[in-house]
Amino acid sequence: MEFIEQVLNGLGQGSIFALVALGYSMVYGIVQLINFAHGDIIMVGGYTAFVTFITFGMPLWLAVIISILVCAAVGLIIERVAYHRLIVHNAARISLLITALGVSIFLQNLFMLIFGAEPKHISTLFPMETIKLGNTELSSNTILNIVVSVIMMIGLQLLVNKTKIGKAMQASSEDAGAAKLMGINTNQVVAFTFMVGSALAAVGAILYCNTYSQIKPTMGNFLGLKAFVAAVLGGIGSIPGAMLGGYIIGIADSLTKAYVSSTLNDAVVFGILILMLSVKPTGIMGGDRREKV
Amino acid sequence: MLDVKDINVYYGAIHALKGLSFYVNEGEIVSLIGANGAGKTTAMHTISGLLRSKTGDILFMGDSIAAAEPHKIVRLGLAQVPEGRRVFSGMTVQENLEMGAFVRNDGRKVEKDLEMVFTRFPRLKERRRQRAGTLSGGEQQMLAIGRALMSRPKMLLLDEPSMGLSPILVNEIFDCIQEVNKSGTTILLVEQNAKMALSISHRAYVLETGKIIIEGKSSELLDNEKVKRAYLGG
Ligand SMILES: Nc1ncnc2c1ncn2[C@@H]1O[C@H](COP(=O)(O)OP(=O)(O)O)[C@@H](O)[C@H]1O
Ligand SMILES: [Mg+2]
Numbered sequence: 271m272e273f274i275e276q277v278l279n280g281l282g283q284g285s286i287f288a289l290v291a292l293g294y295s296m297v298y299g300i301v302q303l304i305n306f307a308h309g310d311i312i313m314v315g316g317y318t319a320f321v322t323f324i325t326f327g328m329p330l331w332l333a334v335i336i337s338i339l340v341c342a343a344v345g346l347i348i349e350r351v352a353y354h355r356l357i358v359h360n361a362a363r364i365s366l367l368i369t370a371l372g373v374s375i376f377l378q379n380l381f382m383l384i385f386g387a388e389p390k391h392i393s394t395l396f397p398m399e400t401i402k403l404g405n406t407e408l409s410s411n412t413i414l415n416i417v418v419s420v421i422m423m424i425g426l427q428l429l430v431n432k433t434k435i436g437k438a439m440q441a442s443s444e445d446a447g448a449a450k451l452m453g454i455n456t457n458q459v460v461a462f463t464f465m466v467g468s469a470l471a472a473v474g475a476i477l478y479c480n481t482y483s484q485i486k487p488t489m490g491n492f493l494g495l496k497a498f499v500a501a502v503l504g505g506i507g508s509i510p511g512a513m514l515g516g517y518i519i520g521i522a523d524s525l526t527k528a529y530v531s532s533t534l535n536d537a538v539v540f541g542i543l544i545l546m547l548s549v550k551p552t553g554i555m556g557g558d559r560r561e562k563v
Numbered sequence: 564m565l566d567v568k569d570i571n572v573y574y575g576a577i578h579a580l581k582g583l584s585f586y587v588n589e590g591e592i593v594s595l596i597g598a599n600g601a602g603k604t605t606a607m608h609t610i611s612g613l614l615r616s617k618t619g620d621i622l623f624m625g626d627s628i629a630a631a632e633p634h635k636i637v638r639l640g641l642a643q644v645p646e647g648r649r650v651f652s653g654m655t656v657q658e659n660l661e662m663g664a665f666v667r668n669d670g671r672k673v674e675k676d677l678e679m680v681f682t683r684f685p686r687l688k689e690r691r692r693q694r695a696g697t698l699s700g701g702e703q704q705m706l707a708i709g710r711a712l713m714s715r716p717k718m719l720l721l722d723e724p725s726m727g728l729s730p731i732l733v734n735e736i737f738d739c740i741q742e743v744n745k746s747g748t749t750i751l752l753v754e755q756n757a758k759m760a761l762s763i764s765h766r767a768y769v770l771e772t773g774k775i776i777i778e779g780k781s782s783e784l785l786d787n788e789k790v791k792r793a794y795l796g797g
Contacts, residue, residue, distance in 0.1 A: 434665070447649070448650075450632075450634055451613075451649075453634045
């Protein structure tokens with residue numbers, strides 16, 4: 271059953287987009303910023319995994335934890351250094367966007383300087399096996415990606431809906447001014463959101479390394495773009511939407527490569543986005559947001 | 564309890580508050596009345612720390628809060644029911660009330676206060692699992708007041724609580740404001756509905772283009788010719 275295999279491969283790939291899309295979506299929900307540097311966080315995660323696991327030969331679990339911590343820290347530093355003052359002073363969105371692009375270029379060049387522009391190879395992190403279900407074959411990586419992304423989404427939903435800081439995130443994203451009047455320190459909420467989004471990107475980075483065995487300083491461009499499309503498609507600001515968007519993009523990408531053309535996949539992905547935006551601009555799961563000061 | 568001293572607030576080039584000064588004593592209901600655009604909301608936002616004054620000072624229970632962040636001001640016991648209610652429409656009624664208690668760590672007492680709000684506003688109790696966005700205007704106003712009370716404020720700022728409500732609901736809301744005051748909460752009430760505001764407050768200030776033009780006992784202002792002409796419809 272080649273078709274089912276392609277769909278599952280797409281889901282596996284889409285899981286990585288989904289994890290990155292969550293970060294775009296969460297940050298947008300809270301500060302209405304499209305954080306173009308978010309794709310590069312996954313690159314930071316990839317290199318951290320490379321250095322810890324390959325260069326220093328640390329055990330995998332430790333490499334994973336360090337990657338998550340490093341990405342969360344980098345996300346926090348970016349927010350504090352690059353965006354914080356702009357957000358506090360209500361700067362124009364275009365200033366935020368240009369800053370985000372600047373951060374992205376900075377990170378890519380910094381890593382090129384340290385590690386060189388050539389791709390680095392990472393041997394598969396998790397042992398890979400081929401699993402047969404009837405006459406459908408799929409790799410254990412695909413299952414790993416799907417399972418991990420689903421667990422992350424459930425965890426994130428619990429965080430947002432059941433914890434105090436999660437509720438503060440919801441309140442701040444709906445109406446930051448009113449949230450402040452409830453005694454919520456919205457600056458802390460923004461910082462926390464960047465950290466959580468970046469930590470999820472680190473998980474995406476680990477899955478990426480495991481799936482593609484190769485990283486390079488500019489890898490965030492393509493991943494970030496696909497994930498951004500996924501976030502918008504699903505309805506930016508919505509957690510399940512970002513996941514769904516990621517899966518759809520992954521499957522569309524995989525099916526196009528398999529049945530149409532191996533070079534048309536990006537065109538199809540953006541075609542879906544344009545179609546979606548013209549039918550329902552708020553995305554699949556996006557509600558109508560009221561904007562407030 | 565609250566002492567606003569000579570504040571000047573700008574929106575870019577717009578000079579919205581021009582050397583505004585007024586005070587509220589502990590236990591009082593003080594109303595701040597004025598036409599649309601007079602600067603009432605700007606004053607409320609500045610007291611709560613959402614806007615900053617270029618000059619002067621704001622004292623709450625003797626301490627300056629002019630430079631304090633909004634969330635710290637709430638922790639000091641100064642809560643606000645903002646203009647237009649601004650409930651969290653995606654959250655349930657109960658979640659909204661819980662957000663009001665965000666600054667508190669005494670879970671047990673929070674639950675008691677939740678029941679207290681529900682006793683005060685039985686309609687909110689019936690709708691506790693409903694999303695706040697689905698409530699009527701009056702119910703949203705009750706929720707906004709209940710939410711602010713959940714922080715157990717020493718002083719409550721109310722910005723046009725009667726806006727857009729039917730006369731019956733306005734009465735209900737104003738009764739509630741008086742009850743809250745009787746149970747020990749100091750109140751600063753901003754209103755365009757001058758008649759209602761003056762009828763329940765002890766003292767009042769009339770704000771016009773960012774400046775206080777008249778002040779005095781509410782009962783006296785009700786008889787003041789100028790106030791009658793400009794704000795009480797004859
Ligand atoms: N965000 C804003 N940007 C620019 N001007 C504003 C803003 N908010 C209020 N103003 C101006 O400040 C003045 C006072 O407004 P406001 O405090 O809302 O008055 P009120 O609450 O008494 O109706 C008005 O002239 C208004 O146009
Ligand atoms: Mg106003």
